[in-house]
Amino acid sequence: MSKGLSLFFLLLLSVTAHAEYWPAEQWSTALAISTPALQSLEAYAFRPRDDATRKGIRTDALLVIRDGQLIYERYAGPTTAQTPHLTWSISKSLMATVLGVAYGEGLFKLQDPALKFYPPLQKHPAITMADLLHWASGLDWQEDYEYAPLKSSVVAMLYTRGHQDMAAFTAGHEAYAQPGQAFCYSSGDSNLLSAALKNIVGPARYADYPWTALFEPLGIRDAVWETDATGTFVASSYAYLTARDLARIGWLMARDGRWKDRQLLPKDWVAFNREPFAHYRAHQDDAGPGGQWWLNRAVDGAPRPWPDAPDDTFAALGHWGQAMYVIPSEHLVIVRYGDDRDDSYQHNELLKLALKAFAGKVQP
Template sequence: MDSEVLANAFDYVREHQTPIHSLTIIRNGYVVVDAYFWPFQRGQYHDVASVTKSVTTTLAGIAIGKHALKLHQPLTSVFAAQDIANLDERKKRLTVEHLMTMTSGLDCDASQGEITLSRMRQSSDWGRFMLDLPMRDEPGSRFEYCSGGMHLLSAAITKATGQSAFDFARRELFGPLGINHAAWPMDNHGVSYGWGDLHLEPLDMAKLGYLWLNDGRWEDRQLVPTAWMRAAVRPQARPEGGDEKYGYGLWLQPDRKPSLFEANGRGGQRISVSPEKNVVVVFTGGEFEPGDIGTFILAALKSDRPLPENPAAAAALSAAVNDAARPLPSLSLMPPLAKAVSGKRYALAENPLGLNALTLTFSGAEAAQLQFELKSRNEPSRPIGLDGTPRVSPDGNFGLPVAVSGRWESNSTFVFDYNEIGNINAYRFRLTFSGDDVDVGVSERSRVIQGVRIHGTTAGRAVSGQVH
């Protein structure tokens, strides 16, 4: 691969302030690039979002290879011990394969922020909720994106193997791949989330891509059945409105040059595999378009043979990787209002973020302190970088760090970015102060929430928050 072209990709990231967290490239079995963009760091795991779906289907393939499940096994057989609501002839024909291809025919609605998934998560038994949904279509007849269907597949793995998908993965997939640093939550029935929230390190994501690239084989072991793996990367369903096809939990682009298949998650999480070029590319990030970086990677794939040595380009790429791990400083002006609001507790109106109150403390030009009071848990005080360098503090969700930076946008408006980094979510808070009151606007880069407005005050009770 052309090191000079790859180094240019890092220049692009800097110039456009692209919120990428990591980039890993494996070509012909060798690590070409393994870069981490500050404040995300090597050795941290990252929420892989819907890449989880591809792991869930891979585990189903392993379970099929071990005869714990069958590809065309009806779900009425998998869950034979329980009564199933809305059981008609179509539901009797619903199989394990239909869940893997998102062609279940269940009445699953992905609109309005995946409303069926939200309703499932409000129920007492997530797997039963999905299994009890009425049928809308004949199984296998139509692709319908359905995160809850992948959770039902995880429940099927648990039913068939007697253990959670995470425990099954530790023994049959993660263990053999040497994946030792992972987190995967489960519901209150011991079923690993089948659709998302798996946390992996980028290099471990690359191991999964390399496994898929090699027909499910890792070194001298066939971890995933060859026939299943080859079927997984063939078109099994055709989503409407695009050129992509869908295999078993993988997005396929067979008509591209070079062709590729991907595990794809919100915010820019990707495991991209091109068998033609014998390359695996892993991205993690906080809402960016991987294709913008992919154009550089594609351009760097100049030959299937080794390129002539270019020491200067190799040194430039190495320097770019090292620079990516360091922040770029700048300065923020401090208006007189900072002293007036410093240390004051602002009680916040009811809001979808579960924030009860916040306090900002300004003690210098380079850093401040933020104290959130949450309904759900105690939140530690977090430093805010005011000099353009986010301050990183520990003990966020899943034990991952949080980075916070802020600046005064005007004499009365303070803006700070609360970046959960490996947990993807990156919130922007815009606080406009007026007397005893503050108006708080909140948005999230990957659109988990949008247009939240919260009233806060140091005097009396705050009025209701609003979502626009």
């Protein structure tokens, strides 16, 4: 074989090894063959389910996309492929993606004051849209759940005195830091973004905007997104999607905001989502924040939070074990829904096992 033909076939192999597929009404499938690595993944994710005590790892769905094709899915409990599952805080990353479409329309800039789009923030005029996307509004906020409900800002917002108008409840908080200078994870910041979107796109477009701007172009048909009493989407918590539909969001992000031949999200928006917040100070083994997404990046001298996954891995994460991992270097999107009520489930362990089962190369 001539040198020219050899180079041609090597090029052909490199292209076909990662052929680009896009889902139509359904994902095309290239189902993985059962291997010891896949069996180890299933043994971890789908342990015997204890519905009486709700203890341990309780996976509802596990789905894997590679190169734009569905290669693995399994469901448990009441969840099926047709179930729009509560995503909890994955909703935050969904709102960031919807906002990215509006950003691409030129309707706002990252450094715009949030007050420009949400007047109840008049006591906090220095907060920018970028600050809210970084969970860095500077507003005093307690993101506690079952373990400290009486002092929890998020419990009050979702269930008691703030639930009628969640953005206004958040805007009423006092500041504890200058905007943009400190990370404080806040479901309130995410709901301020949702309220700002209403004026960014205009009230007439707002009620349908997640669908017309994002879901419909991606072929998502069964999304549900709850609103509060003011008609504002609860961006912190209350979006519901099937695992297959959520994976479409992940594949969009894996492809730098491109869907088929359309650049649905500007590349600089996706880059912003995946860039660590400059003032984040790492602690424990938590993932660091980007723009309403979580990053597997070494920050502030701390190691990567998921050491068995590539450093370009990023994720949308939610309460009780909801997770969507995007690994561009491996052309992988992994959706995991769960009903975990303790700390048994570990992101790194699932990623390590999934990469051994599905990645193009085994991670060290």
